[in-house]
Amino acid sequence: xxxLVPLADGIAELVRDGDTVALEGxxxxxxxxxxHEIIRQGRRDLTLVRMTPDVVYDQLIGAGCARRLxxxxxxxxxxxxxxxxxxxxxxxxxxxxxxxxHSHAGMANRxxxxxxxxxxxxxxxxxxxxxxxxxTNIRSIDCxxxxxxxxxxxxxxxxxxxxxAQRADRAGNVQMWGITGVxxxxxxxxxxxxxxxxxxxxxLTPVAGQVVLPGWAVTAVAHxxxxxxxxxxxxxxxxxxxxxxxxDEISRDRDTFQEWIARHVRDAExxx
Amino acid sequence: xxxxxxxxxxxxVAAARQLRAGTACFVGIGLPSTAANLARATHAPGLVLIYxxxxxxxxxxxxxxxxxxxxxxxxxxxxxxxPEVFNYWLQPGRIDxxxxxxxxxxxxxxxxxxxxxxxxxxxxxxxxxAGGAPEIAASCGEVVVIVRQSRRTFTExxxxxxxxxxxxxxxxxxxxxxxxxxxxxxxxxLGVLEADPDSCELTLTRxxxxxxxxxxxxxTGWPLAVADELSTGEPPTAEELAVLRALEATMRTAx
Numbered sequence: 244x245x246x247l248v249p250l251a252d253g254i255a256e257l258v259r260d261g262d263t264v265a266l267e268g269x270x271x272x273x274x275x276x277x278x279h280e281i282i283r284q285g286r287r288d289l290t291l292v293r294m295t296p297d298v299v300y301d302q303l304i305g306a307g308c309a310r311r312l313x314x315x316x317x318x319x320x321x322x323x324x325x326x327x328x329x330x331x332x333x334x335x336x337x338x339x340x341x342x343x344x345h346s347h348a349g350m351a352n353r354x355x356x357x358x359x360x361x362x363x364x365x366x367x368x369x370x371x372x373x374x375x376x377x378x379t380n381i382r383s384i385d386c387x388x389x390x391x392x393x394x395x396x397x398x399x400x401x402x403x404x405x406x407x408a409q410r411a412d413r414a415g416n417v418q419m420w421g422i423t424g425v426x427x428x429x430x431x432x433x434x435x436x437x438x439x440x441x442x443x444x445x446x447l448t449p450v451a452g453q454v455v456l457p458g459w460a461v462t463a464v465a466h467x468x469x470x471x472x473x474x475x476x477x478x479x480x481x482x483x484x485x486x487x488x489x490x491d492e493i494s495r496d497r498d499t500f501q502e503w504i505a506r507h508v509r510d511a512e513x514x515x
Numbered sequence: 516x517x518x519x520x521x522x523x524x525x526x527x528v529a530a531a532r533q534l535r536a537g538t539a540c541f542v543g544i545g546l547p548s549t550a551a552n553l554a555r556a557t558h559a560p561g562l563v564l565i566y567x568x569x570x571x572x573x574x575x576x577x578x579x580x581x582x583x584x585x586x587x588x589x590x591x592x593x594x595x596x597x598p599e600v601f602n603y604w605l606q607p608g609r610i611d612x613x614x615x616x617x618x619x620x621x622x623x624x625x626x627x628x629x630x631x632x633x634x635x636x637x638x639x640x641x642x643x644x645a646g647g648a649p650e651i652a653a654s655c656g657e658v659v660v661i662v663r664q665s666r667r668t669f670t671e672x673x674x675x676x677x678x679x680x681x682x683x684x685x686x687x688x689x690x691x692x693x694x695x696x697x698x699x700x701x702x703x704x705l706g707v708l709e710a711d712p713d714s715c716e717l718t719l720t721r722x723x724x725x726x727x728x729x730x731x732x733x734x735t736g737w738p739l740a741v742a743d744e745l746s747t748g749e750p751p752t753a754e755e756l757a758v759l760r761a762l763e764a765t766m767r768t769a770x
Contacts, residue, residue: 269568269569269582269583269597270568270581270582270583270584271568271583271585271588294597295646314644315644315645315646316643316644316645316646316647317641317643317644318642318643318644320544320580320581320582320583321544321545321579321580321581324641324642324643325643328641329640329641332638332641333637333638333639333640333641344629344644344645345645346645346646346647346648346649346650347567347597347601347645347646347647347650348601348602348605348606348647348649348650351597351598351600351601351602352598352601352602354598355598355602366601366602366606366650367606367650367653367654367692367694368606368649368650368653369649370653370679370691370692370693371653371676371679371682371687371691371693372645372649372676372677372678372679373629373635373675373676373677374629374645374649374677377635377636391692392692421585421588421594422568422569422570422583422587422588422594423569423594423596424568424569424583424596424597425596425597425598427596428596428598452588452594454596475585477585477588481585482580482581482584482585484580484581487580487581
């Protein structure tokens with residue numbers, strides 16, 4: 244059974260220095276509040292895993308939480324570049340950032356293999372690109388049935404996966420809908436998992452297109468209304484597009500970024 | 516007399532005209548999404564838009580600012596998981612047209628969206644990276660690239676191959692086992708380039724109104740091949756411009 248915990252306790256217990264941590268959510272349901280709690284608790288040397296390290300990982304990287312990034316697309320969606328990510332790669336600020344770079348198809352399949360208890364996944368991918376020259380975790384494999392050469396990528400099994408969802412019940416069964424991305428695979432692939440939710444309810448009413456994660460497959464659930472902002476929770480909030488645009492200015496300069504993190508994350512009043 | 520329009524508007528309209536009703540199109544955010552939605556709102560209402568966030572057959576009435584915009588999920592025929600998008604829909608070749616942008620592009624349509632200058636581990640400019648592009652370029656029936664044309668972008672060699680076009684020339688796609696047709700068409704703010712069926716080289720086949728061959732050559736970092744029968748495209752119609760501007764206005768309101 245998933246435990247119902249306050250967010251700060253969930254992060255303190257489940258996310259440790261040096262861990263491999265996946266925060267997933269494909270534009271929708273991005274667990275921003277959990278990311279901010281990781282920054283507040285000063286986690287270090289994390290290997291951050293995420294298909295689309297967008298603004299939330301820009302914040303974690305700029306705040307000095309990350310040593311390594313495993314990803315497939317690092318930009319500010321619909322806006323442009325991630326300045327903290329670029330500064331880390333180009334100038335090692337606030338520290339060097341090691342990259343393990345993939346394509347979306349490769350990352351998605353790595354989570355599928357992780358969730359499936361397999362050591363690797365097979366796909367038609369990466370062929371002819373320069374990615375395998377720099378990412379040793381992309382190899383080729385011959386099909387034992389046809390002899391065709393395909394691509395293999397190893398399973399991803401994060402120490403902990405954090406996602407945001409619309410609802411959970413008191414037994415920790417989690418319900419999400421709308422664009423659900425790769426969250427189910429990312430949770431099932433992880434050793435531990437934390438789900439932040441908009442609402443805790445007595446009973447989960449079925450919703451079209453829902454994904455349900457049974458409470459016994461989740462480690463902990465935290466009630467964090469608005470925990471996806473500036474991303475959104477379908478049916479609860481809309482994406483704060485203006486914030487994504489504003490982030491471009493905030494993050495461009497190191498001082499402005501640090502002031503923002505100090506004011507809105509480190510010194511922010513957090514609900515218990 | 517046609518209305519005044521910008522080079523970007525001409526490019527988007529030319530890209531939209533490329534798309535046909537009844538085909539399935541893999542759409543990225545930005546110019547491709549604008550062009551695809553313009554096509555759907557004008558001559559190709561039956562165009563099937565697929566966004567990598569998992570929205571199959573999305574029918575947004577405004578331009579989404581991100582590929583995971585709620586309006587895409589609300590209007591889609593089906594919302595599926597991201598592994599399913601790539602494994603069940605893209606990989607087996609179910610998607611007819613893939614729409615890609617580029618930071619660098621070479622004469623064989625190989626695309627770089629990863630790093631520019633320096634070494635991979637110590638680049639001059641770090642770009643977002645691959646996203647879905649390598650497998651879109653590999654597996655879609657054909658690829659349409661939409662990109663502003665300049666020497667900085669149209670380079671003799673790309674600094675990093677993120678997505679394969681025709682590799683080093685004829686036969687390379689087959690040798691690599693890439694099943695899709697590759698980048699047939701490149702639409703820019705100056706004109707349209709098409710891959711020559713024999714040499715695979717991107718060849719200027721159409722100019723936008725008012726653009727000269729000389730200007731396109733100047734904006735190309737390799738000796739540009741020009742088709743014998745070079746045509747000039749039609750300027751945007753009043754309807755195309757009105758619909759395009761209305762769509763773009765919806766994005767400004769949303770932001």
